[in-house]
Amino acid sequence: MNTPEPTPDLAAQLTEVLLRDHDVPAVLGAIAELAAAQLSGDRVVLCGIILKRAKRNTVVATSSAEAQVMDEHQAGFDEGPCLEAQKTEALISVPDVRHENRWPKYMSEVRDHGLRSILAVPLKIGTTATAAMNFYARDTGSFDATDIAIAQRYTEVASQMVAIALRIAQHAEDAEDRRRAMESRTAIDLAVGIIMGQNRCSQEQAVGILKAASNHRNVKLRELAEQITNKVGQATPSTSFEP
Template sequence: MESVINTSYAARDHSAELTKVLLKHQDISGVLSSISRLAAQRLSTGRRILCGIVLERARKNTVVASSSPEAQQMDEAQAGFDEGPCLQAQRSNTIIRVFDVRQEKRWPQYMDEVRSHGLRSALAVPLTVNATATAAMNFYTHEAAAFTEEDVEAAKEYAELASTVVAIALHIAAHAENAEDRRIAMESRTTIDLAAGIIMGQNRCSQDDAVRILKDASNLRNIKLRVLAEQVIASVGHGPTSTNFES
């Protein structure tokens, strides 16, 4: 009974700890970095544990966060080679354990990098986030066969708590990104409309014709429509303009 009560208290402490992470950080990278540091502390009982988190988002760049520069380097290498226990854990949703990297035959390029840093054991635990992202926590030590069954269970429990925090952080980030996308789209639309108005006045044409002129010039010059529109607007009031695209 006592161990059950202690486990319950520990879970509440960890949950409260992770909740504070959301209040402290405004971006995914900051949230993941804090979680990786806390996870490393939780498993570092009489030994040094490194922790990294790799997050892959649909149509977004891979985010790598870590508890230390060394762990960061390991997971950046993993992402660069596109192979390793953390990536396999998140893609297969299974726990991956490497007892001794010197004997490991999987992920040869990545294992060479790990060996060169004197690391000997690895443990990768998937996080459950949302339908558009996958993530996993990667733990490293300098001792072989360092992760026991108890360590695996502790890592799983912490990953379950961390998954909720990461899922919430991703939800918040998605809303912020959508709002920023809408803002940029509105700014682009306003810029293009202003440039079209200038061309309408210069060419005595309709708005549709002015937009077509802009688009044709954009394709011909191989520059983005908004960039060309900004050039048109900037040219007004600075001597003779060169915005008359049709002869």
């Protein structure tokens, strides 16, 4: 049997998603919708993506409100095929949830919603995050070898787009961190200058005074610096910084 391929313009569609929106949840949402369309055909297939980044909350993106509820339950219970596929980087197929004994709390919710088949496929996006895609259907045995091959081919292409979106997001976050650091440095430097002028002291002494006041008042150094400069200049100091 030949391996089936997603629609010929899939790569172009996913590239358009990335060009249109760099926000990671939005990119994942669009990818989930396209994935559901890939497998739906003459039936309804729901799709959800769970992405976990280091030191950040799990992000859930779905093709529909019902899939959203299912993946929220999965993330809330911290158990389920999608999370397992994340951890093991292995495809997981559940042809009939009524006879599935793993993940009991989550499976109970799936049954109550009338869903009967689940397919979980990991996304390969690098070492800084893990992700997997969940497909749901209302009939038992819905995902055969052809469907699995299509889902795997889709996730291969989608993984590249998610990895790029994550890199873009990381660069944006790094730039924002640098901007905030520059603004903090500017406020502190201005406050030190004000203290030097008011107390006729050296820069080192002014820094010591500012730190001592910060500790005594239990206020962050930047916040205290902004309070001092506000009293003098009537505005929060800012810096010109191009990320």
